[in-house]
Amino acid sequence: MAAVAEGGRCPLLAAARGAYEAAFGGSAAVAAWAPGRVNLIGEHTDYNDGFVLPMALQLGTVLVGSPTRDGTVSILTTAPGADEPHRVQFPAPTLSHPLSPGQPHWANYVKGVIQHYRGGPVPGFNAVIASDVPLGGGLSSSASLEVATYTFLQQLCPDDGDLVAKALACQQAEHTFASMPCGIMDQFISVMGKESHALLIDCRSLDAVPVPLCDANLAVLITNSNVRHALSGSEYPTRRRQCQEAAAALGRSSLRDVTMAELEGGHGASVGSRHCGVCCRVYMCVCAASRSRLGEEVYRRARHVVGEIERTARAAQALQDGDYVTFGMLMVESHNSLRDDYAVSCPELDQLVAAALEVDGVYGSRMTGGGFGGCTVTLLVAEAAERAQQHIQEKYSGTATFYITKPSDGAKVLPL
Ligand code: ADP
C-alpha cells in the first residue's frame, strides 16, 4: 500500500530555510504559507458563477526570503517537478518596466503575483519556494504558490489587507501570466480557508458560508492517480467557451441563471420576447428545442454545470445536517456527470472512484479538480480509511498516493 502523506508546515519551513541559506547565504527574514485545496463538490461551476464546496488542505506552499537593496528579484524553487531552470532572476517591476511572462513556466505564477500585487512598489528580494502539494495533481499547487507569494509580499510592502481583492489579484496572475483562465475557487479557498470547515462559496457574489467538517468519525481521503493527460491544458478553455456559448444561446449572462427545468424542457420558460421559430410560437423558450439549438455537446456541458450547481447547494445542506449518505450520493452523481456530460474524467479516475465505492463505510467518491488525471476525493467513515486505501491500490492499474487531511485555515505568515 502507498504511504499516507501527512501535511505539515514545520518540516517544509525548515527545508525552505535550509535551501535559502545554501542558495543566498544568511537567514531568511520573512516566511509565508498558503494551502492547496480539495474540492468536495461543485466542479467546473466557479467560472459559471455557481457554487463550490472546497476545503483548504494541510498541504501547502512556503515562501521564505528577505528584501534586498539592488532592485533584483531572485527566486529558487525546490520542487523537482517544476520546469528548468529552478532558479530565476529579474528586475523588480516599475511602472515603465512591468514584468511579462516567459520561461521557465513555473516562474510566471510568481511574476504574475508580483505584477498584480496591490501594495508596493515591490522591492528586490531573494526567496525560496518549498511545497508539499503535488504539482499538477488537481490540489491547486498553483493557487497555493500564488497566495503564498502574495502573503510574502504583504510582509515586504503591505497592501490594504482586503482578502477578496487578494484572491482576485492571484486569479488575475494566473490568467495573464500562466495563460490559464481559471475560476476564483482555488485562490479564494487558499486565502479564506477555515480550520474544521469546508466553505460554500458563491462564485458570483463571492460570499462564503463555512460548513462544519470536523466529525471525528468521518474522514476525507484524497487519492492521487499520479497521471495527468495532456488534454488537461487545452480542454479547459474549450469547456469555458462552451459554457458561455450555452448561456448566450439561452439568453442568460451565465449558466447560474438557468434551471434544470428550463434546460430539460420546461416548455414556455420564456427568456425573451423573440420568436424561437422552432418549437414555440410566442416566446423564445428553453424547451426541447434547447437541445437541438445548443447542439448535443454544448447541451451536455450545460446540463453538467446546471445540475452541479444545484447538487452543490444540496450537498452543503446535507453536510450541515450531518447527512453523509445524501452527501455521498451527490458526490457520485457529480462524478458521473463529469464523466458522461462534461467529459473531463479519464479511465484512471473512473477506476479509482469505482474501487472506492466497493468499500464498506464509503459514503461517496468523485474526481476532483479540472480532470484528465489528478485526484479523487472520497468521504468515508474514519475507521474504513485504512482498508479503503488497501482496496483502491489493489484495484488500481497504476500507483496511487493517498492523503488523509483535515480542513485547514487559509494563508498565514509564519513566525521565524
Ligand atoms: P495544480 O494547480 O492542480 O497543481 P496547475 O497546472 O494549475 O496544477 O499548476 C501546476 C503548476 O504550478 C506547475 O507545473 C508549476 O509550473 C507551478 N507550481 C506549483 N507549485 C510550484 C512550486 N512549488 N514551485 C514551482 N512551481 C510551482
Ligand code: MG
Ligand atoms: Mg492550478
